[in-house]
Amino acid sequence: GESVGLHLPTLSVQEGDNSIINCAYSNSASDYFIWYKQESGKGPQFIIDIRSNMDKRQGQRVTVLLNKTVKHLSLQIAATQPGDSAVYFCAEATGRRALTFGSGTRLQVQP
Amino acid sequence: SAVISQKPSRDICQRGTSLTIQCQVDSQVTMMFWYRQQPGQSLTLIATANQGSEATYESGFVIDKFPISRPNLTFSTLTVSNMSPEDSSIYLCSVVPRAGNTIYFGEGSWLTVV
Numbered sequence: 001g002e003s004v005g006l007h008l009p010t011l012s013v014q015e016g017d018n019s020i021i022n023c024a025y026s027n028s029a030s031d032y033f034i035w036y037k038q039e040s041g042k043g044p045q046f047i048i049d050i051r052s053n054m055d056k057r058q059g060q061r062v063t064v065l066l067n068k069t070v071k072h073l074s075l076q077i078a079a080t081q082p083g084d085s086a087v088y089f090c091a092e093a094t095g096r097r098a099l100t101f102g103s104g105t106r107l108q109v110q111p
Numbered sequence: 112s113a114v115i116s117q118k119p120s121r122d123i124c125q126r127g128t129s130l131t132i133q134c135q136v137d138s139q140v141t142m143m144f145w146y147r148q149q150p151g152q153s154l155t156l157i158a159t160a161n162q163g164s165e166a167t168y169e170s171g172f173v174i175d176k177f178p179i180s181r182p183n184l185t186f187s188t189l190t191v192s193n194m195s196p197e198d199s200s201i202y203l204c205s206v207v208p209r210a211g212n213t214i215y216f217g218e219g220s221w222l223t224v225v
Binding site: 043 | 142144146152153154155156159201203205207212213214215216217218219
């Protein structure tokens with residue numbers, strides 16, 4: 001079936017560096033994509049979203065890039081901080097807004 | 112945005128029993144969903160909670176095991192029936208507010224079946 005997957009299970013970066021988390025999706029009908037952050041013991045926290053009619057969207061310290069040609073999504077975190085350490089999930093949705101999640105990437109920020 | 116409250120937040124349950132999880136939202140929402148997150152894994156959609164009608168279940172999930180209610184636009188329940196240790200998971204409520212399309216999650220209900 002269709003699926004959303006991640007290239008790297010764990011990403012380790014130095015504090016202050018930029019982080020890039022990648023995600024591949026396979027459902028060409030998906031029109032909405034979201035990145036979530038999940039800290040230990042907590043539910044997924046919305047970070048940023050992007051619709052399929054866009055290729056880039058920026059938030060505070062975060063940028064999401066969407067490449068529909070190769071079905072690729074990425075999350076860029078600028079000036080990574082220790083508080084950014086968490087598991088990051090990409091998710092994709094069609095019109096009814098039921099999400100298909102990727103397997104998750106653990107981001108470890110080294111002080 | 113939407114503030115989502117789930118109860119219980121954690122519970123330890125005996126094998127063979129059933130537990131009902133509640134999801135309360137502070138505003139009316141268009142869509143409500145229930146997800147499961149097994150230990151160390153990603154989230155999987157269980158079902159869409161439909162107001163006033165039977166929930167729509169995903170492949171691998173059935174109503175007898177996971178009965179769902181949604182009596183109004185701000186509240187839903189998920190029951191995990193006849194629990195076994197394999198049901199030990201985080202169960203998460205997700206909503207789409209009336210205003211906007213962003214999808215929000217509650218903090219989850221962490222169930223351990225012994």
